[in-house]
Amino acid sequence: MNIDGAKSALVQVGAELYHRGWVPATSGNFSVRLESGDLAITASGKHKGRLQPEDILQVDGNGEPRGSAPARPSAETALHVQLYRREPEVQAVLHTHSVGATVASNRTSATLDFEGLEILKAFTGIASHRSAISIPIFPNDQDMAALSAAVDDHMARHGTGVAYLIKGHGLYTWGQTMADCQRHLEALEYLFEYDRLSRTLGTAEP
Ligand SMILES: [Zn+2]
Structure with missing residues (x-):
């Protein structure tokens, strides 16, 4: 993808995800990975439902801005860079702050685990409902270098997985295309709502 394609893709994604809350x-x-190896990422502090092409910035593989754009890249650029570095196949990363993800992130367990659900087939590489996924929950940290190092260390030991949560904060997920990444996000939101409702109704397994 080139920078113009990335800008229109991210503007469209922003509008969709904003309207879903x-x-x-x-x-x-x-963010998306550009064909040059650079990244295109949203600027810090922009309304995601009303993104303009100039709100999407090009940064190098270390997250440093190209050129002299007046806007700054997202404060969380280091977390995107970590994923693109670790996984050459990752082409798109979405970070969201839904109520469902944030409630799920406040569970006291170290991971949120799901198995035996048909929706798991939405994740790339999973072909059967008999599969399981484990979503790690990391403590929130304003030090992005420390947080990205914690994420990278976890992935080195347990595999990259499909997503992670940051406690009291939100969700990261990724994919080999933006479509994959959006499908993962929808499936994860389904799982968070499934988990919440199961607990509310008392039908969750202990
Ligand atoms: Zn965030």
């Missing part, structure tokens, strides 16, 4: 109040950030 997953990136309220300028929260969240999105």
Whole structure:
């Protein structure tokens, strides 16, 4: 994808995710990998439902801005860079702050685990409902270098997985295309709502 394609893709994604309530109040950030190896990422502090092409910035593989754009890249750029570095196949990353993801992130367990659900087939590489996914929950940290190092260390030991949560904060997920990434996000929101409702109704397994 070139920078113009990336800009239109991220503007469109922002409008969709905002209207689903997953990136309220300028929260969240999105990126794609460009064919040059650079990244295109949303600028810091922009309303995600009303993104303009100039709100999408080109940064190098270390997250440093190209050129002299007046806007700054997202404060969480280091977390995007970590994923693109670790996984050459990752082409898109979405970070959202939905209520469902944030409630799920506040569980006291270290991971949120799901198995035996048909929706799991939405994740790339999963072909049967007999599969399981484990979503790690990391403590929130304003030090992005420390947080990205914690994420990278976890992935080195347990595999990259499909997503992670940051406690009291939100969700990161990724994919080999933007379509894959959006499908993962929808499936994850389904799982968070499934988990919440199962607990509310008392039908969750202990
Ligand atoms: Zn965030």
